[in-house]
Amino acid sequence: MRLKAFILCASLCLFNAALWAAGPANPAADFTISNPSHIPGATLEPGSYTIHVVNRLSDRVILKVDSTKGDLHSTFIGIPNSEIQKPASSGPVKWANPADGSQYLKGWYFPGGASVVEFVYPKAEAVAIATANPAKVPAVDPASEGKVTDNTLSQDDMQLLTLWLLSLQQVGPSDSAEAKPGIKAERYTQVASVQKPVIKALPHTASMIPVVWLVGFCSLIAAAMLRWIASQRRFSALNRRALMRE
Amino acid sequence: MRILAYAERLLWTCGLLCVGYCLVLGVQARGTQRLAERIGEPLREENVASVERATEDVIGRIEIPALALSAPITADYDGNSLRRGVGHIPGTAVPGGLGTVGLAGHRDSFFRPLRRITAKMEVLLIDKTGIYHYVVDSTEIVSPDKVEVLNIAARPELTLITCFPFDYVGAAPERFIVHAHLLSASPDGVSAIH
Numbered sequence: 001m002r003l004k005a006f007i008l009c010a011s012l013c014l015f016n017a018a019l020w021a022a023g024p025a026n027p028a029a030d031f032t033i034s035n036p037s038h039i040p041g042a043t044l045e046p047g048s049y050t051i052h053v054v055n056r057l058s059d060r061v062i063l064k065v066d067s068t069k070g071d072l073h074s075t076f077i078g079i080p081n082s083e084i085q086k087p088a089s090s091g092p093v094k095w096a097n098p099a100d101g102s103q104y105l106k107g108w109y110f111p112g113g114a115s116v117v118e119f120v121y122p123k124a125e126a127v128a129i130a131t132a133n134p135a136k137v138p139a140v141d142p143a144s145e146g147k148v149t150d151n152t153l154s155q156d157d158m159q160l161l162t163l164w165l166l167s168l169q170q171v172g173p174s175d176s177a178e179a180k181p182g183i184k185a186e187r188y189t190q191v192a193s194v195q196k197p198v199i200k201a202l203p204h205t206a207s208m209i210p211v212v213w214l215v216g217f218c219s220l221i222a223a224a225m226l227r228w229i230a231s232q233r234r235f236s237a238l239n240r241r242a243l244m245r246e
Numbered sequence: 247m248r249i250l251a252y253a254e255r256l257l258w259t260c261g262l263l264c265v266g267y268c269l270v271l272g273v274q275a276r277g278t279q280r281l282a283e284r285i286g287e288p289l290r291e292e293n294v295a296s297v298e299r300a301t302e303d304v305i306g307r308i309e310i311p312a313l314a315l316s317a318p319i320t321a322d323y324d325g326n327s328l329r330r331g332v333g334h335i336p337g338t339a340v341p342g343g344l345g346t347v348g349l350a351g352h353r354d355s356f357f358r359p360l361r362r363i364t365a366k367m368e369v370l371l372i373d374k375t376g377i378y379h380y381v382v383d384s385t386e387i388v389s390p391d392k393v394e395v396l397n398i399a400a401r402p403e404l405t406l407i408t409c410f411p412f413d414y415v416g417a418a419p420e421r422f423i424v425h426a427h428l429l430s431a432s433p434d435g436v437s438a439i440h
Contacts, residue, residue, distance in 0.1 A: 123344055127432045144343030146336060162398055164344045171429045182430025185344055187400045197393040198337030202421045203323045203350035204390070205409045209268055210354045211416075216264025223257035226250055 027110040028052030029090060030068075037094070038104045039065055040076035040121045051108055053078075053117075055155060059189065061117055062158055063108070077158050078107065078117040079138055079188070086116060099128040126166045127183050136165040138188065146198070163188035271329055275355070278330040282307040282318030285372060306341050306373035308332055308349065313359040313367070323350045332356050338396055338405075341371035342378035342433055348396045350407040353418070357408040360424060369404060369426050376433025380404045380426040387420050395423050402428035 029051050033044045048068040054075065055062040063078045087093060090111040095104045104125070107118040118138055121129060126139030140161045142148060147157050164185050171182030281304050306319040319341070323333025332351040339345030351357035369380040380403075387410050388395060395405050404426040409418035 123431065131432070139344060141339065141344035144339030144345035144347075162345065164402075166431055183432040185402050185428065185431045187398070195397050198348070198396055199335060199393055202388070202390045202393060202395070202407055203328075203333065203335070204417060205328065205350050205352050205357070205407065205421075206414070206416065206418050207329065207352045207354055209271060209329075209352075212264050213268045216261045216268065219257045219261030219264065223254050223261055226254040226257065230250060230254065 026053045026056075027113065029108070029110060031091060035103060037092075038102050038125065039074060040119050040125065042072060042074040043102075044072070044105075053110070055159075057159055060120070060159075060163065062155055063117065063119070075153070075155070075158070077120040077138075077140060077161065077163070079120060079163065080115045081107065081118040082115040084116040084118060086113075095129055095133050097132040099125075099132040104129050120163060123164075123166075126164075130166040130168050130183055134168065136167045139164045139166050139185075275330055278304055278318045278320070279316070282331065283316075285374060303327065304331065305334060306371060309370040309372065310359070310363070310367060311370070313362055315356070315359045317351065317356040319349065319371070319373075328352055329355075335396065335407075339398075339402065341373045342375065342402075342428065342431065344402050344431065345398045346396055346403045346405055347371065348405050348407065353408040353410070353412050353422070357406070358412065360406065360408055360422065361412045363424055369406075371404070378433055379429040381429060382424060382426045384425045386423045386425070388423055389419075390421055392421075395425075402431065404428065 030048065031051065032048050034046050036046065037044045042065070044065070044067075049065055049072070050068065051063060051065045053061050054064045059079065061078045061080065062075060064073065064075045066073050084093060084107060087109050090109050090113070092108055093106045093116055095106045098104070104121070105119060107116045109116045120126075120138040120140055123139050123141040123144075126137045130137040140163060142153060142157070142161060145161060147153060147161070153161075165188055166183050166185050168181055169184040171184060285304070285306055303321045304318050305321050307316065308319055309316045318331035320327035320331045320333050321336070323335055327333045328351065332349050334340075335348035335350060338348035341347060351360075353360070363382060363385060365382050365384060367382045369382060371378045371380065386395075395407070404424075406424035406426070408422050410420040410422035411418060412422070
């Protein structure tokens with residue numbers, strides 16, 4: 001009996017170890033900020049923080065930043081971007097130009113990583129960054145997918161959010177003077193998945209108002225006609241009586 | 247003679263009730279329209295709370311200048327919402343959002359002018375954040391089960407839905423769909439394009 005329990009425990013330990021080894025690498029790093037900097041959905045005041053990868057998916061990673069004081073815990077999406085030049089050492093990568101007067105972090109390079117993990121910003125922040133920087137800014141818009149817009153998005157929600165790229169471009173007919181700078185949005189490389197329909201059937205949009213109006217109008221006409229017929233009858237009856245008297 | 251008198255009274259009552267009902271709905275729709283017109287305007291401090299309460303279910307306004315169409319956008323597409331404006335389909339993108347905005351409206355009231363819509367017409371969606379410009383790409387007639395028209399495409403889009411045929415009396419068998427795309431994800435980023 002004891003031998004069986006021992007074998008079971010040993011096999012469980014081995015299985016877990018195998019799973020651990022086969023699981024995604026979740027790198028982490030400590031860093032210090034000397035000037036206020038923005039990350040998706042939060043502002044990092046000067047201080048010490050930890051960043052680590054919480055989850056890895058086929059097209060994105062879920063990142064988490066915690067302050068060492070314990071007053072900030074921010075979870076957001078990142079996408080590995082091999083087009084961003086890797087910095088000499090691991091650490092933050094910043095956007096070249098501040099947006100709305102604030103410094104935004106572009107991404108993070110983890111030690112030994114194959115590429116920089118680019119941060120995905122909520123739409124409003126991504127629009128501000130794209131306006132100030134000539135590049136494609138990854139963005140999400142939770143409100144447009146029926147999700148909460150605050151910093152409480154669950155990891156499950158983050159895995160389902162559609163990724164977009166925003167960039168400053170001439171919008172409108174390119175050959176006319178009417179073309180003006182606008183923020184162009186295009187979908188990020190789509191991962192093959194079946195989109196869940198938001199409704200079961202397209203809405204039924206015929207109201208009863210025209211019918212009700214018609215019924216009401218016809219009723220009033222018919223009532224007026226009956227009144228006229230009744231008055232005509234009364235008038236002719238009075239005439240007949242008058243003739244009889246005469 | 248007495249029967250005719252009863253019938254007349256009944257018809258007057260029925261007629262007045264029907265017309266009264268339509269007038270009440272008309273006044274209601276007019277009130278919603280007025281609320282929608284105030285969206286985006288600067289508010290006086292003392293009016294902020296009352297307007298916010300009143301516009302809770304009115305999220306914006308749709309305008310198609312070429313068709314002289316202007317209607318409030320309500321937060322849902324149930325019967326009451328569709329009587330007061332154009333209904334936003336929950337789960338689809340918000341005006342100017344990254345995704346496909348789904349709006350449904352009655353073909354015999356707010357969306358009646360859609361029968362004259364053509365490609366390249368400009369559609370404006372106005373909400374608290376500003377004015378978003380869309381341009382019409384195409385129209386199509388589909389069966390009510392073709393919900394894929396609301397799927398997220400490669401760029402932010404707008405899908406307008408109403409019943410078809412426009413002159414059908416009762417529950418129409420098909421749906422008239424208008425597809426448009428967003429010009430700029432930032433509000434007021436571009437001016438009208440014709």
